[in-house]
Amino acid sequence: MTKAAKPDKAKHATPTRTQLPAVIASSEQAHQHEPHVHENLDQASRAAVAMITGGVSPHAFIEAWGDWTLHISRAPGRQLELAEHAQENLAKLIKQAITATPDVPPAFTPKPYDHRFKHPGWKKAPFNVWSQGFLAVQDWWDYATDHLRGLRPEDADRTRFMARQTLDMMSPSNFPVLNPEIIEQTMACKGANLAEGGTHFLHDYLNTIAQVHEPAPKGYEIGKELACTPGEVVFRNDLFELIQYAPQTEKVQAEPILIVPAWIMKYYILDLSPHNSMVRYLVEQGYTVFMISWCNPTSDQAELSLEDYRKQGVMAALDAVNAIVPDRQVHAVGYCLGGTMLAIAAATMARDNDTRLASITLMAAQIDFLEAGELLLFLDESQITFLEDMMWEKGYLDRPQMARAFSAIRSEDLIYSRAVRRYFLGKEDLPTDMGVWVTDTTRMPARMHSEYLRGLFLENRLTAGRFAVEGRVIAMKDIAAPIFAVGTETDHIAPWRSVYKTQLFTDSDLTFVLTSGGHNGGIINEPEAERGHFRLSLRPAGARYVGPDAWFARNPAQPGSWWPAWTDWLKARSSDVAPPPATGAADKGFPPLEAAPGPYVYQL
Numbered sequence: 001m002t003k004a005a006k007p008d009k010a011k012h013a014t015p016t017r018t019q020l021p022a023v024i025a026s027s028e029q030a031h032q033h034e035p036h037v038h039e040n041l042d043q044a045s046r047a048a049v050a051m052i053t054g055g056v057s058p059h060a061f062i063e064a065w066g067d068w069t070l071h072i073s074r075a076p077g078r079q080l081e082l083a084e085h086a087q088e089n090l091a092k093l094i095k096q097a098i099t100a101t102p103d104v105p106p107a108f109t110p111k112p113y114d115h116r117f118k119h120p121g122w123k124k125a126p127f128n129v130w131s132q133g134f135l136a137v138q139d140w141w142d143y144a145t146d147h148l149r150g151l152r153p154e155d156a157d158r159t160r161f162m163a164r165q166t167l168d169m170m171s172p173s174n175f176p177v178l179n180p181e182i183i184e185q186t187m188a189c190k191g192a193n194l195a196e197g198g199t200h201f202l203h204d205y206l207n208t209i210a211q212v213h214e215p216a217p218k219g220y221e222i223g224k225e226l227a228c229t230p231g232e233v234v235f236r237n238d239l240f241e242l243i244q245y246a247p248q249t250e251k252v253q254a255e256p257i258l259i260v261p262a263w264i265m266k267y268y269i270l271d272l273s274p275h276n277s278m279v280r281y282l283v284e285q286g287y288t289v290f291m292i293s294w295c296n297p298t299s300d301q302a303e304l305s306l307e308d309y310r311k312q313g314v315m316a317a318l319d320a321v322n323a324i325v326p327d328r329q330v331h332a333v334g335y336c337l338g339g340t341m342l343a344i345a346a347a348t349m350a351r352d353n354d355t356r357l358a359s360i361t362l363m364a365a366q367i368d369f370l371e372a373g374e375l376l377l378f379l380d381e382s383q384i385t386f387l388e389d390m391m392w393e394k395g396y397l398d399r400p401q402m403a404r405a406f407s408a409i410r411s412e413d414l415i416y417s418r419a420v421r422r423y424f425l426g427k428e429d430l431p432t433d434m435g436v437w438v439t440d441t442t443r444m445p446a447r448m449h450s451e452y453l454r455g456l457f458l459e460n461r462l463t464a465g466r467f468a469v470e471g472r473v474i475a476m477k478d479i480a481a482p483i484f485a486v487g488t489e490t491d492h493i494a495p496w497r498s499v500y501k502t503q504l505f506t507d508s509d510l511t512f513v514l515t516s517g518g519h520n521g522g523i524i525n526e527p528e529a530e531r532g533h534f535r536l537s538l539r540p541a542g543a544r545y546v547g548p549d550a551w552f553a554r555n556p557a558q559p560g561s562w563w564p565a566w567t568d569w570l571k572a573r574s575s576d577v578a579p580p581p582a583t584g585a586a587d588k589g590f591p592p593l594e595a596a597p598g599p600y601v602y603q604l
Helices: 039-053 056-071 076-099 127-144 155-171 178-191 192-212 277-282 308-326 337-351 374-376 381-394 399-409 411-424 434-440 446-458 494-498 548-554 563-570
Strands: 231-238 242-245 259-260 289-294 329-337 359-365 484-487 510-515 533-539
Touching: 039 231, 056 155, 056 381, 076 127, 076 494, 127 381, 155 374, 178 192, 178 411, 178 548, 192 411, 192 494, 242 308, 242 381, 259 308, 259 337, 277 289, 277 563, 289 308, 289 381, 308 329, 308 337, 308 446, 308 510, 329 337, 337 359, 337 446, 359 563, 374 399, 399 411, 484 494, 484 563, 494 510, 510 563
Parallel strands: 259 289, 259 329, 329 359, 359 484, 484 510
Antiparallel strands: 231 242, 242 289, 510 533
16 A cells, blocks of 8 residues: 655745746737727627627638638549549439338448437338438538648538538438428327427527526435535635535545536536435545535636636645645545646646645546647637637626537537427426536636636647746646546547547556546446446556557456546555544634535526
């Protein structure tokens, strides 16, 4: 068992090098002139357009189409390939229409996450012809928007995305007279499903216009059925509340756990229902768990920065945990954006010889953003400027903009399948704990979100040696604490190969886990569910780097949840067991304030 050393909170030495800004400006920004006289008018104009386009920059996508069109127009070989591919698809369609039988597999199949054509009626004529025709066109556009020599890869990807969005709108599954499931339901219900669907549409439309936040459905109330692990709020500032969960064992591991969730959504993704709560599982395994519950910022907090989230958030929480559980290191856990911020905080602590962390767990968290997945479709200089102007007016990025971006990435399932089910089939959305959490969105402070998008996504400063904290550059390789990094196989927000790069930019002992599922479902995989699989390997400190594909081939899948392997890993890096600490520390300024989950999680 590895003994955890007592923390040594080092004092900051006076730096001898040139002081740098907290986030280093790009060369382009460094040479910018003073704002133009009527810059505010330009910002207001762009903000007005952004409200109409949902925060999407028309210029970015027009530029992508132009780049793709110009390169295709001067590539006669590629044009010939597209013509041949169209002929092949047409031949497959004709053969399918002539010889189609239930035993013959279809010529074209939907993507794994596309469930629009699962109804048995799509296998019968004429519906099979329509669905296959749509999938054939979709296949052609996927081929047409593949990367081309000279064409910027991001423009090819954006063009493919826009083609898919247009095709998804025209899918035969969206039209009642072309969809066998809608026809079947309408005949069975004698049209009542369409009337019910119209009621649903009017309800959703009015709520969208008025931006009404629906209350949680019965049986999914926060504090009762969700986020209901017993605990107390032991610290609160303007940015977050700190929850200390009540022990459920006679003895606990001496080192506590501090969880840093993302502030893009609310923390209780990690404390959903009792049966799938990660927090409850950890407490039942004998750990003292602390959780950060972020506030939902308003326009008054527009100037909150990334540094504020580090210093007033992560570091303030760590100070509180150290006061409540003194003379012990802390197991720090970060999820999604919270994991990125934890990595920044950990690298800063390592630079300053602050050894309070016993271990670091990064769940679906990226430190390098060069291959950051489909969110990069929405990010370039034009797009970020557009978002900044929209946030300039309100002081924050509002909840609908975030929700639309995530939905658009999987529009066939998250937008159109739901619309057909709700508006044409007349079916209510079945509530789930995860579904309630997904709709409980938050706002992003304008300054922080701009720094996050520019500094991390657009310029990838964190792994480029150009990200400074308190005037000095930080480096991930300075981290000496052991790391447990988790990626998920079908994550389109933090792709696992991007998460895997943690191994490339760190030198400490690192355990990497790749689990089945997506960004949320892969992380929330309780052992009792007995579903999924995971791959796990240890990279000792100083070992040679292995690429993601070679790593995947070397490490076979193990059935079940990764949680037990993680808690075993934490236990091996804890010093001993001890009686549970008291709740809070009133004599040190951290008295229990009120029962969990606290008021911040209810903020709209």
